[in-house]
Amino acid sequence: MRPILSLALAFGLAAAAAQSQPQPQPQFGANQPTTAGAGQTKALSFAGGRIFQATGFGNTFMVTTKAGNVIVDTSLPMNAARHKALLRAVSAGPVKDIILTHSHGDHTGGASAWKEAGTHVIGQANEVEFRNYQTRLEGFFAARNGAQYNATAGIGRMGAAAANPGNYAAPPLADVLFDKEYKFKLGDLTFDCLAMPGETPDMLNVWIPELKALFIGDNYYASFPNMYTLRGTLTRPALNYVQSIDKVLALKPEIVLPSHGAPIVGAENVRKVLTQYRDAILYVHDATVRGMNEGKDVYSLMKSIKLPPELEVGEGYGAISWSVRGIYEGYAGWFDTDPATMYATAPSEAYAELVRVAGGAGPVAARAEALVASDPALALRLTSAALAAEPKNPAALTARQHALEKLLAASKNSNESGWLHAGLNKVEAARK
Numbered sequence: 001m002r003p004i005l006s007l008a009l010a011f012g013l014a015a016a017a018a019q020s021q022p023q024p025q026p027q028f029g030a031n032q033p034t035t036a037g038a039g040q041t042k043a044l045s046f047a048g049g050r051i052f053q054a055t056g057f058g059n060t061f062m063v064t065t066k067a068g069n070v071i072v073d074t075s076l077p078m079n080a081a082r083h084k085a086l087l088r089a090v091s092a093g094p095v096k097d098i099i100l101t102h103s104h105g106d107h108t109g110g111a112s113a114w115k116e117a118g119t120h121v122i123g124q125a126n127e128v129e130f131r132n133y134q135t136r137l138e139g140f141f142a143a144r145n146g147a148q149y150n151a152t153a154g155i156g157r158m159g160a161a162a163a164n165p166g167n168y169a170a171p172p173l174a175d176v177l178f179d180k181e182y183k184f185k186l187g188d189l190t191f192d193c194l195a196m197p198g199e200t201p202d203m204l205n206v207w208i209p210e211l212k213a214l215f216i217g218d219n220y221y222a223s224f225p226n227m228y229t230l231r232g233t234l235t236r237p238a239l240n241y242v243q244s245i246d247k248v249l250a251l252k253p254e255i256v257l258p259s260h261g262a263p264i265v266g267a268e269n270v271r272k273v274l275t276q277y278r279d280a281i282l283y284v285h286d287a288t289v290r291g292m293n294e295g296k297d298v299y300s301l302m303k304s305i306k307l308p309p310e311l312e313v314g315e316g317y318g319a320i321s322w323s324v325r326g327i328y329e330g331y332a333g334w335f336d337t338d339p340a341t342m343y344a345t346a347p348s349e350a351y352a353e354l355v356r357v358a359g360g361a362g363p364v365a366a367r368a369e370a371l372v373a374s375d376p377a378l379a380l381r382l383t384s385a386a387l388a389a390e391p392k393n394p395a396a397l398t399a400r401q402h403a404l405e406k407l408l409a410a411s412k413n414s415n416e417s418g419w420l421h422a423g424l425n426k427v428e429a430a431r432k
């Protein structure tokens, strides 16, 4: 019942939301790993000087108490020394606990740099399988990460390609693992770690009731969530985000600190921003499900589903159309009901046959070139077909380059830009 009820709520809120738009947040995706926070000279201070932030592509937080400090997330390895210097300048007290909101590399990368004798590392129980999954597919992810991030971010491969290290080979980072909740006191503060599946199944949030502060990990950043990431993942279930954000809203935080970007400050602002975010996710989910039940195909839903203006949250990192496909295929898998799809004959094999019938790659490339201005995505598809028949055809490579450049010029999404750059690199390589 929840989706229908909440969607009705979303529509009900539309008029009110139009009058009181949440304050715009800086777009996540604009900052690249090498540059975010690079000029920071002093840790940012929040919650009356009890929470400090070193900014990076992933932020590192320090919560200070008289009994010692707690670190929440540790950013990328390349940021660890800079973040440590910024936060140690605030307090040189012992690091009693490191809480990892989830086990993506941009959150766990600095953990070893922060660990002292006696420091506990806290994670949610799904960390065990999530790390096994990441390690199991290390070679696959290394190639995908390299393609997606290298061109735009220059951070290199996030983990080298490896031979299969075994299906259950990744040791957990945490020595304290919990299923639903793990609560402890340090000094005058309570750290309530709550399982909050969303962007990953091992996501946790940290609630500090005395400060009315909540660390939300990656279940919120200033863009529609990357519900399906192009570098490869299982679809991140929309309703997981919705349920976890609902739990956050019920706590009525006065400050919400995401691991990417700036905090959301003020109880009313938190309520508005997170309500809008939840409703945007729910809107896309419910519209996709409705279309599936009406027998619509994935491409028409990718084209037609758009957020209403009052739910626009930006697409600097995640994108609505990828999320629609992610939700669709997350529920239904890959079969599209065309019997041809049952067989291992690739579309590219049929492309090559059709291009031959059309007189070769030349005429197809010419048609693609003519389409670049009006429909670069269609032009790109035609060059895929032309190159399936003749992989080094110069006109087809040039038309492809133009289609990719046109799409790149229009792109405001860092993941999309990454893959367009990767496509341009491949065109260059094919010319050699």
Ligand SMILES: [Zn+2]
Pocket: 058, 104, 106, 107, 218, 259, 260
């Ligand atoms: Zn992250």
